[in-house]
Amino acid sequence: MEFHIKVFAVVVLASLLPIYVSSDIFASMVDVETLMDTEKNLLDILRETAQKEIEKLTLAKRYISKFKKAYNSHVDDTWEDIATSPIKAFQFIKHVTADWKLMSTKIEESIVNDRTASVRLLRSERRFPDEDDIKGSALAFNRLQNTYKIQPRDIAYGKVPGTRRTPAFTSREAFIVGHQQALEKQFNSASAWLEVSLDIFNTETVKTQTHTELLDWLQYSIFHDSGNAYRALELMKDIQKIDPTYANIPDNLKTYGGIVENGTAAELERMKSEVIQPKYIDDHYAALCRGEDLMDPELSRDLVCYLETYDNPYLLIQPVKLELANLDPVVYVVYNAILDSQAERIKKIGPQHLFRAKVIAQNSTQGVNSDTRISKIAFLEESVDEVIKTVNAYTGHATNLNASLAEHLQINNYGVGGYYYSHYDFFRDKEGVGHHLIESKKGDRIATFLMYMSDVESGGATVFPHLNVTLFPVKGAAAFWYNLHMDGEPDQRTLHSGCPVLSGMKWVSNKWFREGGQYVTRPCALFQDSPEPEPNVVSANTIVVASA
Incomplete structure (x- = not known):
């Protein structure tokens, strides 16, 4: 399977940022928050440039419009919301990598010299995400859904229990998560995310994801997760209808077709009716993280709260407030x-x-x-x-x-x-x-x-x-x-x-x-x-x- 990780390309073209050091922005939400201030300045530059070169900067205007639409057109009011939400943070990181990549060549062609210099200076002074940041933020969702028993579909549609509603994913964003998990051989979760991506794709007016690429990774993940050759075969047939020249079609059709033909009737019915269900790691650690009370009541009944001074004069007026947790x-x-x-x-x-x-x-x-x-x-x-x-x-x-x-x-x-x-x-x-x-x-x-x-x-x-x-x-x-x-x-x-x-x-x-x-x-x-x-x-x- 041939795949080029175009969406995870380095955030700035070599001409704008010749030297780039990985910043691990996904590892700290405060770095995402800092990045947003820089991004706001970039948007201001793009707005000013778009006024001067409307015809040449169609992509720049779309970039701004997409950002405003994704975050309710209230840029100044939503920085904290983005910085405190894993979903919005992932979408934001994707926004300043993949979306910027799509328009950067056009920017170079159309921005006048002083605006080019401004963009170059601004992006060279700040740490910007790279492929590892996209990977790290995408794989975080597998950790969250496993620990807190959350369906990928709920995350993708911004319906995470106990949190504020967040913008829904595009098909491309859901694909990025599923694809990264497939690369890490987490095929069960990858299948669920790619299935969600396909559902979103089918409802999108403006398609954000390549159809054949999505179907290809979905069939690959499903087969490696559950061995469902029937579903994989049907997906390969869909790819063939869209693009008969797509890579590996003959080999995959032969492989999956042979498994289906040689299987029993019961196996075929099972594969036809099988629904992708995420498998959660429901261990002791995850249960505690969810707040499940697992302590023996005989132990917890003796826990008390008290004030302590340790005979320390410093603490006589304001003793230490202690609660025994164990x-x-x-x-x-x-x-x-x-x-x-x-x-x-x-x-x-x-x-x-x-x-x-x-x-x-x-x-x-x-x-x-x-x-x-x-x-x-x-x-x-x-x-x-x-x-x-x-x-x-x-x-x-x-x-x-x-x-x-x-x-x-x-x-x-x-x-x-x-x-x-x-x-x-x-x-x-x-x-x-x-x-x-x-x-x-x-x-x-x-x-x-x-x-x-x-x-x-x-x-x-x-x-x-x-x-x-x-x-x-x-x-x-x-x-x-x-x-x-x-x-x-x-x-x-x-x-x-x-x-x-x-x-x-x-x-x-x-x-x-x-x-x-x-x-x-x-x-x-x-x-x-x-x-x-x-x-x-x-x-x-x-x-x-x-x-x-």
């Missing part, structure tokens, strides 16, 4: 862990420092990009802004831990369907992958303080599969847990995940405390299964305020 090991939710003003300041200064989050590869000390982690991160030193120092200081008070050897504050912004699959925060793993990150004076990561700097419209929970705990983001709150037993051994029960963001902008910040300096409040014990301090014992400096 008893053994202890997992806390800390409320008012970061002020709105502090979170907004960090989100303002953070984007310029962001880079693609990586994972440590097996048998290596190097970080690599991974489909198991879709976000961008930055480590912010206190010298970056005064707010970092203030936030760091409070994390020490709220956890009763020594923050002098803690890591720099890490911030995370999640991308299209952004998530971080199940992982540990400690470095003493059995394979020794992270051992080189255990510093002699600081030790391993004894505890994690995960602050939510934004609410998330849908999805994006933090889940602990071994504990049946789900924590949905609440702006200003934090999740707090110990990664190590009191003797320093890793606590394998702290396996956790950041679930895919279905809708909204997810910002979090991490403060990882190291073992060094914790001998007063978290002393090391002598044997592995040392008893943990009872978290639900009410001490003299603890005030129980509610039952969770």
Whole structure:
């Protein structure tokens, strides 16, 4: 099967942007938001040029019209909507790649010199999407539909449960998603998306997708998913009617025809009646991400909320607000862990420092990009802004831990369907992958303080599969847990995940405390299964305020 990935071509022609570096824009929604500001400026240039050269810039006017139509003609009012919706973000990325590609040659021919220079300068100053961004944003939909049991048809028509209605996909956009999933050999999901693309194609007045290409990838995906040779044969016959010269028609007709002819009558009837049904990975992790309550009621009834001062004078006037989310090991939710003003300041200064989050590869000390982690991160030193120092200081008070050897504050912004699959925060793993990150004076990561700097419209929970705990983001709150037993051994029960963001902008910040300096409040014990301090014992400096 011959296929050229024209729609995923580099966003700018070589004459406009000679040097291009992959930007992984799909990995961070804030990058999509930044890109939209640049795109708005580009639209302004195109509008001005179109006024001067109406006849030559027909495609430019169509480009603007398509953008305005897709986003309700209210450009200034919809940037936040686009940046917080995986569907709109994907459509937007497609808009500034594929749609721009179609008209770029015409732009070069028709834009006067000063306008060409303006476009070249604007696009060279900003990071623009490439093929990997289209791929990353398209494959995100498979992750979302698997985790949250969403039909591809509902996504394509903008009917995602728990989110605002979004513009429907064109046939081309649905094809891009299905085609990418077929390339990744996810044939079941690919078949469903390509079927949706065909349905949309049949209703489009102005066709956005090549008919034969769509039918070809649909037959290919269906056959590799379920072995339905009858359906594949019928699709190949449709292709032959449209274009008898299309590649591989004789071979495919012979292959599929032979399977159908040699099959039993029962097999033929099954293939004729078979309907494409997406197969979901309904595992424990996905159930927790959906918010299903899997915790044993005998355990959850003992969870309480209380105020804590740790006998710290700093906390006497405003104690720490704690909610027990799990008893053994202890997992806390800390409320008012970061002020709105502090979170907004960090989100303002953070984007310029962001880079693609990586994972440590097996048998290596190097970080690599991974489909198991879709976000961008930055480590912010206190010298970056005064707010970092203030936030760091409070994390020490709220956890009763020594923050002098803690890591720099890490911030995370999640991308299209952004998530971080199940992982540990400690470095003493059995394979020794992270051992080189255990510093002699600081030790391993004894505890994690995960602050939510934004609410998330849908999805994006933090889940602990071994504990049946789900924590949905609440702006200003934090999740707090110990990664190590009191003797320093890793606590394998702290396996956790950041679930895919279905809708909204997810910002979090991490403060990882190291073992060094914790001998007063978290002393090391002598044997592995040392008893943990009872978290639900009410001490003299603890005030129980509610039952969770």
